Amino acid sequence: MSATEIRGRFDTASFDEDDSDVVVIVGSGPGGGTLAHELCERGIRCVVLEAGPHLTAEDYVQDEWEAFNQMAWLDPRTTSGSFRLAKDFPNLPAWTVKAVGGTATHWAGATPRFKAHEFKTASTYGEVDGASLLDWPISLEDLEPYYDRAEEKMGVTHKGGRPPLPANNNFKVMGNGAAELGYRHIATGPYATNSVPFDGRPATVQDGFNFQGDKQESKWSPLVSELPKAALTGNLDLRASSHVCQITHDARGRADGVLYVDEDGALHRQKARAVCVAGNAIETARLLLLSDSPLFPDGLANSSGQVGRNYMRHLTASVYGSFDKEVHMYRGETMAGVVADESRHDTDRGFAGGYYMQLISLGVPFMAAFVDPGGWGPDFTRIMDDYASTAGMWLVGEDMPQSTNRVTLDGGMTDAHGLPVPHVHFDDHQNDLAMREHAWTQGTKVYEAVGAKNVKRTPPYPSTHNIGTCRMSARPEDGVVNEWGQAHDVPNLFVSDGSQFTTGAAANPTLTIVALGIRQAEHIASEIGRGAL
Amino acid sequence: MATTETGTAATTLTSQASLALLKDVARAMFPHPSFPDAPYEHAVGTIVAAAEADLRVRAQLEQGLRDVDVVGGAPFADLDDAARLDVLRSIEGTAFFEHVRTRLVTGLYDQAPVWDLLGYQGPCPDGNGYLERGFDDLDWLPDPQIEDPAREEIVR
Ligand SMILES: Cc1cc2nc3c(=O)[nH]c(=O)nc-3n(C[C@H](O)[C@H](O)[C@H](O)COP(=O)(O)OP(=O)(O)OC[C@H]3O[C@@H](n4cnc5c(N)ncnc54)[C@H](O)[C@@H]3O)c2cc1C
Numbered sequence: 001m002s003a004t005e006i007r008g009r010f011d012t013a014s015f016d017e018d019d020s021d022v023v024v025i026v027g028s029g030p031g032g033g034t035l036a037h038e039l040c041e042r043g044i045r046c047v048v049l050e051a052g053p054h055l056t057a058e059d060y061v062q063d064e065w066e067a068f069n070q071m072a073w074l075d076p077r078t079t080s081g082s083f084r085l086a087k088d089f090p091n092l093p094a095w096t097v098k099a100v101g102g103t104a105t106h107w108a109g110a111t112p113r114f115k116a117h118e119f120k121t122a123s124t125y126g127e128v129d130g131a132s133l134l135d136w137p138i139s140l141e142d143l144e145p146y147y148d149r150a151e152e153k154m155g156v157t158h159k160g161g162r163p164p165l166p167a168n169n170n171f172k173v174m175g176n177g178a179a180e181l182g183y184r185h186i187a188t189g190p191y192a193t194n195s196v197p198f199d200g201r202p203a204t205v206q207d208g209f210n211f212q213g214d215k216q217e218s219k220w221s222p223l224v225s226e227l228p229k230a231a232l233t234g235n236l237d238l239r240a241s242s243h244v245c246q247i248t249h250d251a252r253g254r255a256d257g258v259l260y261v262d263e264d265g266a267l268h269r270q271k272a273r274a275v276c277v278a279g280n281a282i283e284t285a286r287l288l289l290l291s292d293s294p295l296f297p298d299g300l301a302n303s304s305g306q307v308g309r310n311y312m313r314h315l316t317a318s319v320y321g322s323f324d325k326e327v328h329m330y331r332g333e334t335m336a337g338v339v340a341d342e343s344r345h346d347t348d349r350g351f352a353g354g355y356y357m358q359l360i361s362l363g364v365p366f367m368a369a370f371v372d373p374g375g376w377g378p379d380f381t382r383i384m385d386d387y388a389s390t391a392g393m394w395l396v397g398e399d400m401p402q403s404t405n406r407v408t409l410d411g412g413m414t415d416a417h418g419l420p421v422p423h424v425h426f427d428d429h430q431n432d433l434a435m436r437e438h439a440w441t442q443g444t445k446v447y448e449a450v451g452a453k454n455v456k457r458t459p460p461y462p463s464t465h466n467i468g469t470c471r472m473s474a475r476p477e478d479g480v481v482n483e484w485g486q487a488h489d490v491p492n493l494f495v496s497d498g499s500q501f502t503t504g505a506a507a508n509p510t511l512t513i514v515a516l517g518i519r520q521a522e523h524i525a526s527e528i529g530r531g532a533l
Numbered sequence: 534m535a536t537t538e539t540g541t542a543a544t545t546l547t548s549q550a551s552l553a554l555l556k557d558v559a560r561a562m563f564p565h566p567s568f569p570d571a572p573y574e575h576a577v578g579t580i581v582a583a584a585e586a587d588l589r590v591r592a593q594l595e596q597g598l599r600d601v602d603v604v605g606g607a608p609f610a611d612l613d614d615a616a617r618l619d620v621l622r623s624i625e626g627t628a629f630f631e632h633v634r635t636r637l638v639t640g641l642y643d644q645a646p647v648w649d650l651l652g653y654q655g656p657c658p659d660g661n662g663y664l665e666r667g668f669d670d671l672d673w674l675p676d677p678q679i680e681d682p683a684r685e686e687i688v689r
Contacts, residue, residue, distance in 0.1 A: 006649050062656035065643055116689055140689065163612050164679045168668045175677025187681040215660065306651060325673045330653060332668035364653040368642035376562050384642070385565060388652025427651030450674060 006057035006202065007217050007224040008101070010231045010260040012238045015047055016158030017270050017426040022047045022237070023293075023524070024258050024272035026287065031101020031278030031497035033222025033230075034514045035154070038521030042234035044085065044528060048227075048269055049260050051101040051279075055105075057222070060213030066366040067212035071105060073098040077282065077417045081405070081426040084459045085254045087111045090372035094313075095462040100240050101223030103280060103464070104510065108335035109192040109219055110358055111511040114520035115146050116140040116355075117345055118398065118505035124345060125352040130429060131400035132310055136502040137474040137483040144324050146515035154220040154272050154514065157189035164188045165195045170361050173321070173391035173450060178339040180449035185313060185340035192220040192511075193333060199225065208361070242268075245419055247300055248495065249276050249292040253466035255300075255493045261417050274533050278496040278517075281466035285407040285499060286422040288480075291326055291342070296349075299526045301487035306480050307406040310471050311426065311461035315397035317436050320371060321447025322455045324363065324388035329361035329391050342397075342442060343506045352433040354506045355397025357443060362392065370461050370486065384455055391447065395439035396465070398506045400429035407469050452500040465509050467498035485516060486522040492533050496520055540561025546581050546594055554598050555581065557609055559637055561617040565650070572647050576640035580633065590632060 015022050023039055028050040052071070058127070061067050073096045079086040098105040116251040117124040119136040122484040123393040127404050151159040158164050159518045167175060175186050194203045197402075204218045217224045247399070250256045251491040257271040277284045288391040291300035299307050312498045337359030344354050362370060364387060372380055383390075405427060409420040440457045447455050473479025476488035485500045487493040496517055498509045505512070545551065547611070584591045599610045605620040612620065624630045641647060642653045648655050657666060681687075 034597070037647075065639065087689070115687065158680065166669055167677055167679050169671035170679060171679075172669070172674050175679075176674045179574045184679045184683055185676055185687045187684070188679040190540060204664075204671070205660070205662030206664045206668040207660075208656060209656065241591055325671075326652070327671060328654075328667065331663035331666070343687060363655065364648050365643045365652050368638050374634075376638075378564055379619070381565050384563075384651060385567070402603075 006056050006058060007228055008227040012231045013234050015045060015237045017268060020256070020271035021045065021273055023269055023274045024049065025276045025277060025496070026258065027278035027280065027497065028100050028104060028222060028227060028238065029278060029280060029497070030104050030222060030510050030513045031517055032100065032276070034517030035276055035496045035521050036236055036276065037226035037230040038518055039524060040230040042521070042525045043456060044525060045235045045237070046230070047272070049242040049244050049258065049270070050100050050238065050240050051243040052100060052240065054100040055100065057159055057211065057215045058212065059219055060215050062209045062215065063074060063525070064212070064363050064454060071099045072095045076412060076413060076421050078410045078421060078423045079425070080423070083426040083428050085462060088459065089462050092462045093426070094282055095461065096282070100227065100238065101221045104221035105209050106225060106392045109333070109466050109502065109512060110335050110338065110508045111190045111192050112338070112340070112343070112507035113152065114140065114143070114320070114505040114507050114512055115343070117418040118503065121353070121477070121503045122497040128352055128431060129401060131431070132403045133401060133480055134471070135471060136504050137472055143512070143515055143519070145366055146519045147511065149289070149518050150511055150514040151222065154192040154226065154511070155194055156511070157191045158187065158193050159190055162198065163195050164331055165191060165204070165336045168336065169327050170329035170332065170391050171337035173327055174337055174339065174357065174359055174393050177446035177450040180265050180276070183339050186394070187338055188336045189338070190465065191336050193336070195216040196405070197213040201411050208330045208334060210331055223522030233491050243417060244287060245290060245417060247287065248292065248505060249295065249300070249490065253295050253490060255490055262284050274491055274492040274494065276494040276496045280497055281408050281469045281499045282422050282499055283426060283471035284495060286289070286409065289409050290419060296432070301480055301493055303489050304477050304480060305479070306471060309403045309405070310401040310468040311405045311407055311466070312399050312401055312468040313426065313502070314504060315395060315399050315432055315435050316354065316460040316463070316466045317395045317440055318360055318392060318458035319395070319440060319447065320383070320390050320392045320458060321452035322383070322390045322454045323452055324389065326389050327391045328368040328388060333395070334361050335359050335450065339391065339446070342439070349392065351431045351437055351438065353398035353431070353435065355395055355439050356433055357446065358394045358396060360392045360394035371456060371458050374458065382454070386454065393443050393446070395443060396434070396505050396506065396508060397435050397439065399432045401430055401468055401503055402427065411412045465498070467504050467509055468499040470495045470499035472500045472502045485520045494520060494524065546591060551598055552577060552581065554602070554609060555633070557617070558601055558621070558633065559641070560623055561614070562634060563637055563641055564614070567650055568647070570646050572641060575644060576637055579640050580636045593628045594633060597624070597627065597633070600629070602667060663666060
């Protein structure tokens with residue numbers, strides 16, 4: 001690829017820090033990137049502040065630890081609670097990325113939609129002990145047109161006439177095992193990496209580095225799609241390496257700008273007509289909590305006390321099966337495969353909600369780190385010795401929201417800027433444990449159905465799905481934002497990422513974040529149009 | 534351990550004796566019969582080099598190495614595999630053990646020679662991925678469906 005063809009490398013306009021007409025967007029991932037693109041296309045000027053650097057395809061490395069250390073959000077976080085991550089990875093509760101394009105530079109591309117009942121969990125599941133279930137203020141019907149548009153933006157396979165990805169080796173094992181077991185809903189997508197050239201980006205070369213930056217740019221991310229398109233409008237000012245540390249407000253309690261620290265540690269103030277936060281659930285809640293003031297003593301937009309609460313991370317678990325014959329699971333698209341049969345809501349299984357089986361593979365360095373955290377000795381090395389003949393699946397399902405699972409500010413630890421780090425408390429809910437047990441058992445059966453010699457049940461990795469910390473609610477006392485992601489307390493403050501999810505559904509979150517982003521942009525544009533913002 | 538000429542050599546982490554002992558510990562902790570010593574030596578060298586900059590870690594490593602030489606009733610080097618494993622089990626959870634284990638789990642497996650030994654090919658040199666290099670060459674199972682004809686039943 002020649003240097004000029006790199007989609008992720010682009011320049012943007014530059015607006016004045018005193019220009020109070022701009023919309024400020026915090027974070028350049030799927031949430032912030034989508035919103036910026038949609039607003040810029042409508043002629044609304046946006047300043048996107050991104051804490052991480054502007055890296056592109058030529059900076060990316062195909063090496064698991066090197067890529068992780070180059071791009072992951074490594075500022076310390078602390079943990080507590082009964083979830084295993086507090087023991088296995090106490091300072092790394094989540095795997096998110098700090099770079100232009102956000103965590104979607106490291107995402108894989110699985111893009112299921114939410115189901116109708118997953119917007120109505122309180123009504124559908126009824127009273128679940130200890131769970132803070134709540135119906136979304138919107139329905140699947142409200143979101144469907146936006147799902148259609150999100151799938152077009154992202155070039156999702158199996159949709160819009162785009163062909164499915166071919167079956168890779170790892171999928172052949174899971175797909176056959178699932179069929180043997182009687183599962184029917186087996187496919188290689190929907191998946192947001194090009195199976196054929198689309199939107200000026202090439203088809204995948206199946207290099208297997210999908211949890212890393214994509215050197216081919218065949219995987220969708222805002223870096224290669226929404227942000228360069230927004231830049232072309234002339235309405236985008238993207239500032240990388242700019243960490244927002246406070247949202248400021250005027251005497252009436254309306255957001256009027258942000259304070260951010262640049263690369264050299266200098267503090268800037270950017271004025272704004274509206275502020276939209278898309279820092280990914282943990283950082284979004286942290287930023288609102290850091291933005292406390294005499295008018296908002298418990299943090300900005302937190303009169304409900306819900307900011308940071310109901311943190312969800314999805315069920316997550318994995319199963320790895322080893323066989324007599326070779327698999328080489330690392331070749332090809334990491335997550336291009338899904339078995340959807342268990343995604344239904346069916347309490348006969350002993351839990352509410354559902355889960356997906358999805359393909360996963362890790363290279364040797366990550367396999368060693370994550371397959372059996374804390375493991376050592378011959379039991380551990382046997383798994384590694386079988387690496388080339390191992391197949392992997394990831395189990396992702398709905399976890400129960402609990403108001404005590406929450407992000408707070410750590411009283412004892414600060415980051416490089418001197419800001420309190422986020423503390424993540426999480427206890428598994430009984431429903432989560434029952435679902436994980438079921439999923440591990442079914443996943444084991446899938447591999448045994450095609451002759452697995454050994455099967456390993458792997459506990460959760462650092463959370464790649466982080467949601468719920470500023471949830472949407474019809475009533476201001478139940479959540480932080482309304483159906484548009486607009487703060488109940490501060491009408492020109494928006495939450496534009498997975499923090500707004502009222503509940504988590506079984507599906508991976510990104511497609512829904514993008515769909516909500518398009519919908520939110522329409523609302524903001526119409527509010528600006530009628531002079532309300 | 535027998536007396537040494539200088540009196541300090543036996544407690545110096547970078548001594549040949551310490552490195553050899555730590556390598557034996559690494560092999561017992563992550564036993565791969567097919568691996569030569571080199572990857573273990575490399576991983577151990579990294580641990581020791583990093584410890585040079587951290588007095589506390591250094592002290593824990595030195596103490597830990599003394600411990601593994603006594604708790605089994607004989608020098609670690611003289612024990613068979615099963616006895617070595619017992620020694621490690623008896624010190625599991627100590628700062629020494631955890632330090633070495635966590636560093637090895639990353640350090641040992643983040644080496645290209647180890648990838649070769651385990652059959653992981655890593656990145657493809659020419660940017661062409663596995664498209665022409667066997668991403669779908671598994672032939673001991675039939676080709677599964679890649680589209681779900683009954684999708685509408687489950688998707689909403
Ligand atoms: C390995 C991996 C695989 C994944 N696979 C899938 C998948 O297959 N399907 C799926 O749906 N999802 C997947 N995900 C999750 C997906 O990446 C996220 O859902 C998505 O990126 C969230 O978008 P976001 O915009 O809300 O947050 P992010 O993408 O995390 O973007 C937030 C951005 O905000 C920046 N930021 C945070 N705080 C501040 C601040 N104070 N000031 C300035 N900037 C700030 C961050 O640096 C970051 O760039 C995966 C994630 C990982 C790690």
